[in-house]
Amino acid sequence: MKNEVLELGLFDFKDPVGKDFSTRCEPFMDWVDAASREGYFQFLRHHVDTPREMTEVVGWGGQAYSGINLASQDYLGLARHPEVVRASADATLEKGTHSSGSETLGGGFGEAKRLERIVADFTDHPHVVLFxxxxxxxxxxxxxxxxxxxxxxxxxxxxxxxxxxAQASTPNVATFSHNDMDSLESRLRRARNERPDAAILVVTESLFSMDSDHPDFERMIRLCDDHGAALMVDVAHDLGVLGPGGRGVLHETGLLDRVPFLVGSFSKTFASIGGFFAARHRGPTLYARGFSGSYTFSNYLVPSQVAAVTAAFEIVASDEGRQLRRRALENAAVLRDALAEQGVPALGRVSSLVLPVIGPEPIARVAYRHCLEHGLILNNIEFPACRRGEARFRMQVTPLHTTDQMRSAARIVRKSLDHARASLGSGSGPAAAGVSAIDTHIPA
Ligand SMILES: Cc1ncc(COP(=O)(O)O)c(C=O)c1O
Known part of the structure; x- marks a missing residue:
């Protein structure tokens, strides 16, 4: 009989049918409850206290776990840095907890204007809108x-x-295979032939957080130039950590100023939440101010958030920032080497994200629960964030972790995999379907 707790996943419940909004949720509710009871539901854990390198969490089913924390995204460990915390606390004490409206209707404030300039200088994109x-x-x-x-x-x-x-903006959305420039080239050629007068936006990331990789930007930019397309790159996962001065993969490749549009997040390296759109020309950012609902009609960032991000940027740009980056990447390299020695190599390049592929979803879920029960808190990533049958553990490393923690983590991963295979048999679960995540959502 099918073990639904292990073999069904979140996305099997994505499109409920029936005319009653409540009763049609019941199969999902039943699955979440059963998976949580058995400790296989990997979402919605909470921390008992402030997330630190060793942490205590409670699963959605109520189970308590404690151990090495490789599941928090705080890439340079700045979320508890005294200068960041003090700046954020002072901003709240001086300015209160709120922004007074959307920026469009006067909710902006001086410190946020200063942060715009900091982001503009750091990314070499002079026009910045904060979200x-x-x-x-x-x-x-x-x-x-x-x-x-x-x-x-x-x-x-x-x-x-x-x-x-993209889906909300145009019906003309197509995907190209992950980081595959031949695939992009054929998509571009077709799009340009079919729509000679259309503006074409090519969208990618400078570090994919489920694979720790990125495209060949030189070829990508050339292809965009050849076909009259513009490139947008999401720099959420590398800005602040990779490349000289932490200015990211695009800066490392010398191509930062050839990319017209960047988007980014403050929630990975910059110790708070928030994001930005940065452009080489002013017009597009004015359109963002006038016509992007999530900025135009949404309350602006609050003072504590802006102060924390500003302090984090100052540290990132300092000698301390350089040392934190070095230490974070050393830890990542130690973890990758230790995993490789254990026969579970990690994907992609050295970054804050260490991602060993575990395999079919049932194996990954049993191994995930075993990790939590044996002192390692991490995330199990499944479709649609990666291909079916290629579930992986996502481990996020900071400079505050120790080398011993990295080596212990690799040993626990190995043991968890052995345990899962022994429990289920190594062939368990659906074979890789060869379908990428987005292919199921956006018609090519
Ligand atoms: C590539 C990428 N872009 C954007 C976001 C969203 O950022 P935030 O968590 O700050 O809303 C994330 C975070 O999950 C991300 O991985």
Whole structure:
């Protein structure tokens, strides 16, 4: 009999049918409850206290776990940095907890204008709009630029906010295979032939958080130039950590100023929440101010948020920031080496994200529960964030972790995999379907 708790996933319940909004949710409720009871539901854990390198969490089913925390996104460990915390607390004491409206209707304030300049200088994109979250920035930037007669060509694994922004803006959305420039070239050629007068936006990321990789930007930019397309890159996961001065993969490749549009998030490295849209020219950012609902009609960032992000940028740009980056990437390298020694190599390049592929979803869920029960808190990533049958553990490393924690984590992952295979048999679960996440949502 099918073990639904292990073999069904969140996305099997995505499209409920029936005319009653409540009763049609019941199969999902039953699945969530059963999976939670058995400790296989990997979402909605909460921390008992402030997330630290060792942490205590409670699963959605009520189970308590404690151990090495590789599940928090705080890439340089700045969320508890005394200067960041003090700046944020002072801002609340001086200015209160709120912004007084959307920026469009006067909710802006001086410190946020200063942060815009900091982001502009750091990214070499002089025109910047701040958004309350990174998700709203990615969504809103595409909504601001793209109209129904335009075309969006998107990497098959691009983030949910980019997918939704594209889908809400035009019916002409197609994906190209992940980081595959031949696939992009054929999409571009077709789009340009079919729609000679359309604006074409190509969308990708400078570090994919489920694979720790990125496209060949030199070829990508050349292809965009050849076909009259513009490139938008989401820099959420590398800005502040990778490249000289932490200025990201695009800066590392010397191509930052060749990319017209960036979007980013403050929730990974910059110790708060919030996001930005940055452009080389002013017009597109004015469109974002006027026509992207998630900025135009949403209350602006609050003072504590802006103060924390500003303090984090100051540290990132300092010698301390350089040392934190070095230490974070050393930890990531130690973890990757230790995992490889255990026969579970991690994907992609050294970054804050360490991602060993575990395999079919049932194996990954049993291994995930075993990790939590044996002192390692991490995330199990499944379709649609990666291909079916290629579930992976996502481990997020900071400079505050120790080398011993990295080595212990690798040992626990190995043991969890052995345990899962022994429990289920190594062939368990659906084979890789060869379908990328977004292919199921956006027609090619
Ligand atoms: C690539 C990418 N873009 C945008 C976001 C959204 O950022 P935020 O969490 O700040 O809303 C995320 C975070 O999950 C992300 O991974």
């Amino acid at each position: 309350p979250t990174g998700w709203s920035a990615g969504y809103g930037a595409i909504r601001a630029l793209v109209r129904p007669h335009d075309v969006v060509l998107m990497d098959a694994l691009a983030h949910n906010c980019l997918q939704h922004g």
